[in-house]
Amino acid sequence: MSLKALRTYACQVAEIAGTDFGVINETGIVLVCSNKDEEGNDRAAAVEAMSVSECSYCRFGDVSYYKVPVSGKTDLFIFLRSKNQSSKKILELAAINIQNIMLSRDEKLDKAGFLNAILADKIPADDVFALAKKLQLDPSAKWIVFLIKTKKEAISGTGEMIRNLFPDRNRNIISEHEGNTVLVRQVRAKENAGNFEENAKSIVDTLNTELMVNAKVSIGAVANDFGEIKRSFAEAKTAQRIGSIFENEKTVVNYEKLGLGRLIYDLPASSSKLFVREVFKKNDLESLGNETLITIQKLFENNLNISETARLLYIHRNTLIYRLEKIKKATGLDLREFDDAVAFKTALLVKRNLDKDDALNNNI
Amino acid sequence: MAHVKLVGVMKKYEDKQGGVVAVNDFNLDIDDKEFIILVGPSGCGKTTTLRMVAGLEEITEGEIFIDGKLVNDVQPKDRDIAMVFQNYALYPHMTVFENMAFGLKLRKTPKEEINKQVHEAAKILEIEHLLDRRPKALSGGQRQRVALGRAIVRHPKVFLMDEPLSNLDAKLRVQMRIEISKLHKRLQTTIVYVTHDQTEAMTMGTRIVVMKDGIIQQVDSPQALYDRPVNMFVAGFIGSPQMNFVNVVLEKDGEDVYMLYDKNRIRLVPDKAAAIANTDYIGKEVTMGIRPENFLIEDEDLENFSDAIITANVEVVENLGSEALVYLKSGDTYFTARVKPGVKLIPDEEIKVALDTNKVHIFDKETEAVIVQ
Ligand SMILES: Nc1ncnc2c1ncn2[C@@H]1O[C@H](COP(=O)(O)OP(=O)(O)OP(=O)(O)O)[C@@H](O)[C@H]1O
Ligand SMILES: [Mg+2]
Numbered sequence: 001m002s003l004k005a006l007r008t009y010a011c012q013v014a015e016i017a018g019t020d021f022g023v024i025n026e027t028g029i030v031l032v033c034s035n036k037d038e039e040g041n042d043r044a045a046a047v048e049a050m051s052v053s054e055c056s057y058c059r060f061g062d063v064s065y066y067k068v069p070v071s072g073k074t075d076l077f078i079f080l081r082s083k084n085q086s087s088k089k090i091l092e093l094a095a096i097n098i099q100n101i102m103l104s105r106d107e108k109l110d111k112a113g114f115l116n117a118i119l120a121d122k123i124p125a126d127d128v129f130a131l132a133k134k135l136q137l138d139p140s141a142k143w144i145v146f147l148i149k150t151k152k153e154a155i156s157g158t159g160e161m162i163r164n165l166f167p168d169r170n171r172n173i174i175s176e177h178e179g180n181t182v183l184v185r186q187v188r189a190k191e192n193a194g195n196f197e198e199n200a201k202s203i204v205d206t207l208n209t210e211l212m213v214n215a216k217v218s219i220g221a222v223a224n225d226f227g228e229i230k231r232s233f234a235e236a237k238t239a240q241r242i243g244s245i246f247e248n249e250k251t252v253v254n255y256e257k258l259g260l261g262r263l264i265y266d267l268p269a270s271s272s273k274l275f276v277r278e279v280f281k282k283n284d285l286e287s288l289g290n291e292t293l294i295t296i297q298k299l300f301e302n303n304l305n306i307s308e309t310a311r312l313l314y315i316h317r318n319t320l321i322y323r324l325e326k327i328k329k330a331t332g333l334d335l336r337e338f339d340d341a342v343a344f345k346t347a348l349l350v351k352r353n354l355d356k357d358d359a360l361n362n363n364i
Numbered sequence: 365m366a367h368v369k370l371v372g373v374m375k376k377y378e379d380k381q382g383g384v385v386a387v388n389d390f391n392l393d394i395d396d397k398e399f400i401i402l403v404g405p406s407g408c409g410k411t412t413t414l415r416m417v418a419g420l421e422e423i424t425e426g427e428i429f430i431d432g433k434l435v436n437d438v439q440p441k442d443r444d445i446a447m448v449f450q451n452y453a454l455y456p457h458m459t460v461f462e463n464m465a466f467g468l469k470l471r472k473t474p475k476e477e478i479n480k481q482v483h484e485a486a487k488i489l490e491i492e493h494l495l496d497r498r499p500k501a502l503s504g505g506q507r508q509r510v511a512l513g514r515a516i517v518r519h520p521k522v523f524l525m526d527e528p529l530s531n532l533d534a535k536l537r538v539q540m541r542i543e544i545s546k547l548h549k550r551l552q553t554t555i556v557y558v559t560h561d562q563t564e565a566m567t568m569g570t571r572i573v574v575m576k577d578g579i580i581q582q583v584d585s586p587q588a589l590y591d592r593p594v595n596m597f598v599a600g601f602i603g604s605p606q607m608n609f610v611n612v613v614l615e616k617d618g619e620d621v622y623m624l625y626d627k628n629r630i631r632l633v634p635d636k637a638a639a640i641a642n643t644d645y646i647g648k649e650v651t652m653g654i655r656p657e658n659f660l661i662e663d664e665d666l667e668n669f670s671d672a673i674i675t676a677n678v679e680v681v682e683n684l685g686s687e688a689l690v691y692l693k694s695g696d697t698y699f700t701a702r703v704k705p706g707v708k709l710i711p712d713e714e715i716k717v718a719l720d721t722n723k724v725h726i727f728d729k730e731t732e733a734v735i736v737q
Contacts, residue, residue: 204451209448210466
């Protein structure tokens with residue numbers, strides 16, 4: 001909090017107590033005092049004595065002192081020019097006040113801390129609503145979680161950039177959690193998946209162009225109130241993981257659009273292996289070659305529409321048909337047939353999933 | 365001075381299924397102050413190439429030089445580049461001035477310097493009167509300019525732009541194309557610009573790189589790409605409506621060479637005939653390419669090209685005001701012809717059409733490479 005606000009507060013206390021009141025930093029310098037002449041004076045002796053004796057309250061001459069612990073920061077001390085019995089009570093009350101002012105002023109830290117505590121399951125579900133309200137967040141509004149992955153060195157820059165893109169602190173909470181930047185944003189009326197994905201894309205492009213770092217963003221499903229934020233976060237995390245297996249080229253992954261990957265991700269390895277062997281027989285996918293694999297990918301993206309795929313790849317229809325014949329010869333699957341296409345596509349995804357598991361095991 | 369050079373650049377995205385080679389054996393010399401465009405169909409590796417120049421994507425093989433300095437291991441922020449991408453976002457609570465200044469502030473540029481740069485950029489972009497506004501109060505085109513402004517104030521050696529206009533509506537896109545071309549002239553810096561839209565490429569670039577499947581097909585000026593495509597892919601990709609293709613058999617008759625398909629027999633002009641008369645292609649099937657505007661239907665043309673006439677059925681006539689597109693069926697082949705508006709052609713009518721044989725292209729049917737152009 002600013003010294004100005006602290007000085008105003010000191011004057012208010014002094015007026016009620018009818019005597020001088022001031023605040024000292026941990027080195028013993030008077031920061032503010034209702035009597036301006038006191039400011040900058042050295043009261044280190046008293047502070048030192050209190051630190052050594054570990055007392056929170058003491059009296060030197062006609063001045064009473066009190067220690068104010070401030071979480072996450074160095075302690076402050078307050079004093080009142082009085083040796084009355086009541087001076088201790090006044091100082092105790094003032095200390096609580098200063099602590100509260102510090103907490104609510106330092107909102108940024110607080111909201112991020114609050115979010116992290118929720119994600120780490122450190123806040124009982126019953127308290128979430130009340131705490132959110134205290135922080136001026138609307139707990140009964142809809143919220144959505146974005147998980148932004150960048151390289152480690154870029155995390156602090158990323159947080160700052162996201163803050164600038166989403167400046168309203170009561171509607172956008174930003175924190176760092178498990179090496180990701182988390183953005184929890186209040187959903188506006190009439191917003192849908194399209195808006196969220198646009199948000200995510202502009203986050204990626206802005207990080208690319210302004211901070212010059214790579215980024216991937218995953219999106220959870222909408223949380224219907226603040227109590228569901230943890231779920232939305234878990235979904236974003238799942239989307240990040242599943243996206244990295246099945247759609248690694250995508251920079252934005254939406255939990256609500258995971259498609260087949262969602263199913264296949266949970267399949268047991270044993271039956272997966274059998275299925276892949278059944279579909280591809282002994283054939284190596286590699287033997288099909290890069291060009292053919294891209295052709296297949298585009299064919300699937302265009303609903304097995306030969307003309308459209310050929311047009312997009314700028315190849316002749318007949319060239320495409322020739323490539324498909326080649327695949328048929330190698331695998332026995334005719335991708336123009338719906339059933340064969342389904343088997344091929346599914347096997348391709350199952351294989352990706354298996355490969356990822358292998359890779360993970362190898363890493364351990 | 366900013367000369368960019370790519371030597372044998374390859375990018376492979378690894379996975380267990382062999383990985384995807386997104387860009388292969390990419391060699392390109394980009395001159396100082398050049399406006400060069402990478403164009404090609406979806407997935408051909410344009411973005412990947414641009415991101416490798418930016419340093420956002422690692423290079424699997426090869427070398428990239430900016431101003432003669434090898435930058436393979438140089439971080440993006442130290443490459444002296446600026447980027448403009450499709451999904452830019454402005455900072456909503458900052459004014460236009462602050463939006464443009466933000467990047468410089470991050471880099472601890474002194475205040476007066478920031479002031480100078482932002483005003484200079486704003487002047488170039490003609491948005492000086494908007495400097496105090498917030499993004500909400502700007503039009504789409506104005507926002508786009510601010511996004512460009514953020515790049516300009518960095519004073520980079522090279523601008524890298526990836527489809528920066530794709531999110532704008534058609535009208536604004538045409539307008540901003542002109543703006544960016546003007547900008548290039550004023551800034552006098554190197555711009556590498558990615559688009560999948562051949563019209564955009566043809567209207568903006570001084571040189572165009574046509575890519576397909578991660579491989580450069582041809583690097584040339586817009587006119588040269590149009591007039592002398594090196595293969596069927598480039599021939600088909602550049603130009604709208606597309607070049608027409610038909611498989612023909614080459615027949616030699618003395619000095620002359622004829623192209624035969626269906627019941628049609630077309631004589632090649634002497635210099636094209638000479639180029640192919642003594643090759644293995646005689647007696648074989650090749651692919652002939654001809655652009656829509658090289659079909660001629662006026663009586664006078666039919667006389668001039670009397671030995672290059674085909675018969676075709678008029679399927680549809682599309683009058684576009686400044687020109688008309690005629691969809692023709694000749695034997696089993698469909699052609700699109702571009703003719704003067706107001707011609708009297710009736711659907712289902714059989715007509716005679718002359719081919720301007722000075723303008724036909726002949727391609728190898730297998731390799732699709734050009735044989736005669
Ligand atoms: N991170 C990645 N992981 C795996 N494959 C990728 C990745 N990024 C791109 N690819 C693949 O590399 C190829 C080239 O992609 P790139 O994005 O460069 O194409 P593009 O020419 O920019 O296409 P578009 O016009 O659609 O933007 C594509 O086959 C794409 O699927
Ligand atoms: Mg691209």
